[in-house]
Amino acid sequence: MTFSAGRLGKAVRVALFVTCLADTLFPEAGKATVRLLERLGHRVEFPLAQTCCGQMHVNTGYVGEALPLVRRYVEVFAGFEAIVVPSSSCTGSVRHQHAMVARRCGDKALAARAGAVAARTWELSQFLTEVLGVEDVDAYYPHRVTYHPTCHSLRMLGVGEAPLRLLRRVRGLTLAELPDAETCCGFGGTFALKNAEVSTAMLADKMRNVLATGAEVCTAGDSSCLMHIGGGLSRLRTGVRTVHLAEILASTQENP
Amino acid sequence: MTGTFLGMPTAPRGVGHLRGAEPFPAAARRALADSQLRRNLAKATSTIRAKRAAVVAELPDWEDLRAAGQAIRTHAMTHLDHYLVQLEEQVTSRGGVVHWARDAAEANRLITGLVRQAGAAEVVKVKSIVTDEIGLNDALAAAGITAHETDLAELIVQLGHDRPSHILVPAIHRNRAEIREIFLREMAGVDPGLTDSPAALTAAARGYLRRRFLSARVGISGANFAVAETGTLCVVESEGNGRMCLTLPETLITVMGIEKVIPSWRDLEVFLQLLPRSSTGERMNPYTSMWTGITPGDGPQHVHLVLLDNGRTAALADETGRQALHCIRCSACLNVCPVYERVGGHAYGSVYPGPIGAILSPQLTGVEDNASLPYASSLCGACYQVCPVKIDIPSVLVHLRARHVEQAAAARRMPAPEAVTMAAAAWVMASPRRWAATQRASRVGRLAGRGDRIRWLPPPLSGWTAARDAPAPPAQTFRQWWKARNGGTA
Numbered sequence: 001m002t003f004s005a006g007r008l009g010k011a012v013r014v015a016l017f018v019t020c021l022a023d024t025l026f027p028e029a030g031k032a033t034v035r036l037l038e039r040l041g042h043r044v045e046f047p048l049a050q051t052c053c054g055q056m057h058v059n060t061g062y063v064g065e066a067l068p069l070v071r072r073y074v075e076v077f078a079g080f081e082a083i084v085v086p087s088s089s090c091t092g093s094v095r096h097q098h099a100m101v102a103r104r105c106g107d108k109a110l111a112a113r114a115g116a117v118a119a120r121t122w123e124l125s126q127f128l129t130e131v132l133g134v135e136d137v138d139a140y141y142p143h144r145v146t147y148h149p150t151c152h153s154l155r156m157l158g159v160g161e162a163p164l165r166l167l168r169r170v171r172g173l174t175l176a177e178l179p180d181a182e183t184c185c186g187f188g189g190t191f192a193l194k195n196a197e198v199s200t201a202m203l204a205d206k207m208r209n210v211l212a213t214g215a216e217v218c219t220a221g222d223s224s225c226l227m228h229i230g231g232g233l234s235r236l237r238t239g240v241r242t243v244h245l246a247e248i249l250a251s252t253q254e255n256p
Numbered sequence: 257m258t259g260t261f262l263g264m265p266t267a268p269r270g271v272g273h274l275r276g277a278e279p280f281p282a283a284a285r286r287a288l289a290d291s292q293l294r295r296n297l298a299k300a301t302s303t304i305r306a307k308r309a310a311v312v313a314e315l316p317d318w319e320d321l322r323a324a325g326q327a328i329r330t331h332a333m334t335h336l337d338h339y340l341v342q343l344e345e346q347v348t349s350r351g352g353v354v355h356w357a358r359d360a361a362e363a364n365r366l367i368t369g370l371v372r373q374a375g376a377a378e379v380v381k382v383k384s385i386v387t388d389e390i391g392l393n394d395a396l397a398a399a400g401i402t403a404h405e406t407d408l409a410e411l412i413v414q415l416g417h418d419r420p421s422h423i424l425v426p427a428i429h430r431n432r433a434e435i436r437e438i439f440l441r442e443m444a445g446v447d448p449g450l451t452d453s454p455a456a457l458t459a460a461a462r463g464y465l466r467r468r469f470l471s472a473r474v475g476i477s478g479a480n481f482a483v484a485e486t487g488t489l490c491v492v493e494s495e496g497n498g499r500m501c502l503t504l505p506e507t508l509i510t511v512m513g514i515e516k517v518i519p520s521w522r523d524l525e526v527f528l529q530l531l532p533r534s535s536t537g538e539r540m541n542p543y544t545s546m547w548t549g550i551t552p553g554d555g556p557q558h559v560h561l562v563l564l565d566n567g568r569t570a571a572l573a574d575e576t577g578r579q580a581l582h583c584i585r586c587s588a589c590l591n592v593c594p595v596y597e598r599v600g601g602h603a604y605g606s607v608y609p610g611p612i613g614a615i616l617s618p619q620l621t622g623v624e625d626n627a628s629l630p631y632a633s634s635l636c637g638a639c640y641q642v643c644p645v646k647i648d649i650p651s652v653l654v655h656l657r658a659r660h661v662e663q664a665a666a667a668r669r670m671p672a673p674e675a676v677t678m679a680a681a682a683w684v685m686a687s688p689r690r691w692a693a694t695q696r697a698s699r700v701g702r703l704a705g706r707g708d709r710i711r712w713l714p715p716p717l718s719g720w721t722a723a724r725d726a727p728a729p730p731a732q733t734f735r736q737w738w739k740a741r742n743g744g745t746a
Contacts, residue, residue, distance in 0.1 A: 018734050020685065024695050025727050027734035034738075046738045051685040057678055059635060061657030065682035072686060097654075104658075155637035184594045188634025195632060196719030198284050201598045202634070203723065231724030234709055 012042045012132070015080035017073075017121070019090045019223070020052035022244075026223040032250035033086045033124060036137060039250070040128075044084075049076045055093035058101060060190045067105045070098045074113050082131065083121045086246045088153035088221050091123040096156060123153065124246055125221055129162040135169050140253040142172030146215035147245075148206070148229065150222040151184050163221055163245055170248060176213035180205070187228035203232045211238060221245045264570035265359065266622040272360040272391040272566075273419070274621050276605015279628035283603040293429050297600050300428045301591045307537025308588060308642070315533070324526045325645040329582035332518055333572065339484040339517045340563065346487025350549020352559040359566045364395035367476070367509055370560055371401050374507040376474040382491060382498040383407030384478030385423060385585065386511050386564060388607045389620075392476070403476070404468045406497040408461050415442040421601030421609065423587040424535050429600050432457065465497060475505035475556065479512040480584070481527060482561075485520045488548040489561065492531060492541045502545050508556035514563050515572075515581040527584060530644035534586035567620030576655040580616045582645045587612075589639035589649060595632060604629060611639035615652040623660045624667075630656035673716075695733045 014037055018030040037044050053073060054066035073094065077083045085091045095118045102111035128134050147167060153159045167175050186192070186202025206229060210218045218233070220226050223244055230242030267274050276283060287293060312318050332339055344354045357363035371379055379396065381387065381403055393403045393414075405414040409427040413420050416438040420426030427435070432452040439446050439460055446460055477498065481490040489510055491498050502508060518527070532541040550559050572578050590596045590610030601609030606617035606626065614633055618626035630653045639649040665675060684690045710726040712718070720726055732740075 020691070023734040024698065025729060027730055027732060027737055030734040031737060046735070046742075048735060048739070049688045051688055051691045054682075054685075057682055059654055059657070060674070060678060061630075061654075061659075061661035062675070062678040062682070063658045063661075065678050068682060068686040096651075100651075151634070151636035151638075155641055182638075184634050184636035184638070186594070186634060188636070191631065191634045193716055193719045195281050195284065195595075196722060197281065197288055198595055198598060198632075199634070200723040201288050202594050227727060228724060231720070231726060234725040235711075235723060 012082055013080065014042050014044050015077055015083045016044050016046045017050055017053075017077065017083050017085045017090070017094075018046065019085060019087045021227075022086060022223050025227070026244065029086045029223050029244035029246050032244065032246040033084065035255075036246060036250040037084065039252075040132065040134065040137060042132075045080070047076045053090045053093045053098075054101065055090060055097065056189055058093065058097050063101055063104055066097075066101050067107070070101050070114055071110060073098065074110065074117050077117050077121070078113065081120060082127065083117070084124055084127045085121060086124045086221070086244060087223060088123040088150055088157050088159060089224055091121055091126075092152040092156035094118045094121045123157055123159060123221060125153075125162040125166055126157060126159050128166060128249075135165045137166065137169070137249050139170040139249050139251055140172050140256065141170050141248045141251045143217050144174045144176055144213075144215045145217045145219055145243075145248065146176045146178045146210055146213040147181070148178055148185060148210070148218055148220040148225065149181055150220050150225045153221050154182060159221070166245070166249060167219075170251075171253075173248070176215045178213055178218075179209045181209075185225050185229050187225045189224070192228060199228075200232075203228060207232050207236070207238070210240060216240060217248075218242050219245050219248055264573050265567070266570050266625075267389075267567035267620045268359050268361055269621075269625070271364065271395075272389050273607045274389060274567075274617050275625050276603075278605070280603055280605070280632040281628065283605060284599040284632070287599040287603045292431070292434075293600055294598065296429055296431050297597055300425065301597045304425075304537055304591045308534060308591065311533045311537050311539055314539075315529075321526060321530055322644055322646050325530050325584070326582065328518060328523050328526060329584075329645050330579075333515065333578060333581055335519075336514065336517065336572065339519055340514055342484040343482055343487060343517055344563075346484065347489075347549055347559075347561050348487075350487050352487065352549040352561055355560060355562045357562050357564045357566075360390035360564075363390050363511060363562055363564050363566070364392055366562055367392060367511065368395055368399045368401065370507070370509055371396065371474050372399070374474050374558065376401070376472075376507070378402045378404065378468070378472060379474040379476050380404050380406050380468055380472040380501045380505065381410070382475065382477035382501045383410050383426070383493060384476070384511065385420075385607050386478045386513055387476060388420060390511070390564065390566065392511070404465075404472070406465050406468070406501055407493070408458065408495055408497070411461055411465070412438060415439065419602055420607065422590060423585050423608070423610070423612075424590075425587075429602070465500075469497075469500040469504050472501070472505050474507045474509065475501040477502060477508065477510045479510050479516055480531070481524060482512060482517045483519075483521050483524065484517050486548055488521065488546050490524065491545045492528075492543075493545075494536060494538075494542045496543050499543050499545050502547065503555045505556055507558040507560070508547075509560045509562065511562045511564060514565055514568050531584055531586050534588040534642065534644040567622075570622070571616070571619035574619065574659075577615065577619050577652055577659075579647050580612065580619055580652060582647055583612050583616065584645060586644055588642040588644065592638040592642050593633075594636060594638070595634065604632065611649045611653075612647070615647075615649055615656060618656055618660075623656055624663055627660050627664075630654075630660060692733075692735060695729075695735075698729050
């Protein structure tokens with residue numbers, strides 16, 4: 001879908017789906033998303049009735065339990081022309097799982113509505129580059145940064161180079177290329193608990209590559225993968241920190 | 257919930273190699289600690305990944321080929337009943353004999369009988385996963401028949417009293433030094449001065465195998481494809497050893513899963529492009545053998561085809577899961593899988609390892625017998641991206657997790673702790689009021705950490721903090737910040 005209004009520079013009324021994880025544990029990613037979109041001249045709304053997309057339930061096998069969450073998402077966001085999410089994994093769940101959950105539970109009407117709302121749901125970097133048509137968001141972030149393309153951003157949503165194009169326009173930022181970038185970090189939701197040791201082995205290789213870049217900051221579009229990578233980097237006292245892409249894009253010289 | 261038809265028989269227990277002795281996480285733990293295995297796998301998979309990527313990039317119509325492959329396989333599975341009968345008619349009319357085996361035990365009985373009928377005490381085998389699926393070598397041995405694996409990697413596995421760990425490269429977990437040791441220890445008549453150069457190892461295997469090719473009266477093979485229209489069977493291999501087995505013995509017995517059928521000769525055009533580029537990273541396959549019934553005076557004069565079900569009809573009954581039957585066994589999904597690369601094939605417990613094995617094995621055996629496999633994935637999607645017939649492996653994994661949860665719930669009187677947790681989380685998240693209250697309560701977790709990091713959490717979260725710090729909940733949730741900022745309005 002196209003938003004000619006956005007491309008022409010007119011304000012778009014945007015609903016933020018902050019995700020349960022960012023709401024509870026990583027509010028800075030949500031706040032940054034709000035600051036960034038407002039700085040670009042758009043009006044952000046946060047419907048307080050929102051909770052969770054249900055991805056954890058679906059991916060762990062609890063499809064029936066996810067149904068009320070899908071219904072809630074559809075009802076809360078049905079009235080908005082664009083819903084922006086600072087997570088490709090949750091966007092992927094909305095886009096690729098919500099209609100399936102409704103169908104599997106025998107609710108065809110909900111499946112149709114879920115499909116329509118999903119089509120208006122955007123991951124942040126894709127919303128910026130594809131819908132608003134911006135790459136330079138006038139950000140300032142004087143650090144050496146490496147970018148990890150999360151699996152769902154890369155292979156489920158196909159965001160491609162969008163985050164890198166945004167990062168390259170950030171003033172002061174040195175972008176260090178991550179070796180083996182496209183390999184999974186090992187998070188995988190409940191995989192990190194059910195197969196904690198395999199997950200850790202994958203994390204070890206991801207951290208080795210992050211450290212090889214010499215970056216101070218590892219960024220990505222998903223707080224979940226960053227929680228995993230950052231948890232490992234912190235445990236080993238590497239001194240490298242993880243920061244959500246939205247926080248980098250929201251930073252300015254006046255408000256770093 | 258739409259009903260899943262559960263009435264079809266699955267692969268029986270106690271025969272064959274579709275079930276592991278322990279759940280995936282336990283087997284994976286051992287594999288992760290094996291530094292030689294880790295090194296061998298990382299080296300082999302990264303080499304083959306690069307080769308595949310290079311040859312796939314050469315074809316401008318690769319995505320069209322994938323779409324064609326998917327369409328042909330989907331069509332063949334939708335009309336499997338028709339094409340199998342057509343295949344039987346064609347093979348029979350050209351002098352072959354077709355046998356139907358409902359499961360591993362029946363197939364083993366049938367094949368053992370055919371070997372006895374031929375009066376043979378030894379057979380030579382073309383690399384075949386399906387014969388390993390049914391445990392054919394064990395069944396033959398029990399009947400006093402010696403099976404000789406002739407594929408180089410299968411020979412290494414057999415001589416090493418080992419198990420295959422990869423669909424295409426069964427000895428991928430072994431390096432040259434280990435292969436040399438196995439040959440010196442197990443290969444009768446081997447030169448004691450054998451080095452670990454590939455040429456020397458291959459020459460040793462060639463000398464050992466040549467005698468067996470020339471004396472064998474029965475050959476046993478699998479099949480990569482069976483063309484219904486003509487009754488032609490096709491084996492794709494790289495060494496030529498397969499061709500020896502397919503042409504020298506008087507009797508040739510081919511075992512294939514019923515899903516291997518393709519409608520027409522022309523369909524091979526698609527698969528013989530997709531398969532070598534996806535599997536070995538070659539533009540064209542070195543030895544592609546095809547035979548149609550019997551050719552009088554040339555090659556085997558007794559040709560048998562055993563069509564095996566062993567849980568395939570049960571998989572076909574699952575609308576979402578059935579796409580696992582589209583697999584052409586290229587193993588591209590194994591080579592790109594970050595989980596497979598770190599644990600190898602043995603951890604999956606089945607002859608079908610890796611991402612495809614994680615969706616195929618549980619369907620053949622019934623999910624309850626391979627319940628840990630659908631969870632042996634981070635759902636990163638690399639497998640789906642490379643699959644030459646576009647099997648959506650991540651979606652099938654998620655679907656099989658749901659089947660497992662449903663079946664486990666039906667089998668228990670008390671819900672499992674995980675089910676209680678998931679139900680509670682869903683209940684909380686179904687209401688913004690309950691959600692906000694829970695968020696406030698979770699900030700008690702701040703007490704567990706020093707500063708903004710938590711170093712230890714109790715089970716089941718201890719798996720997380722064993723290697724990773726956890727973030728301490730912040731002083732203010734996002735919604736609290738929003739409310740404060742906007743004076744309590746949305």
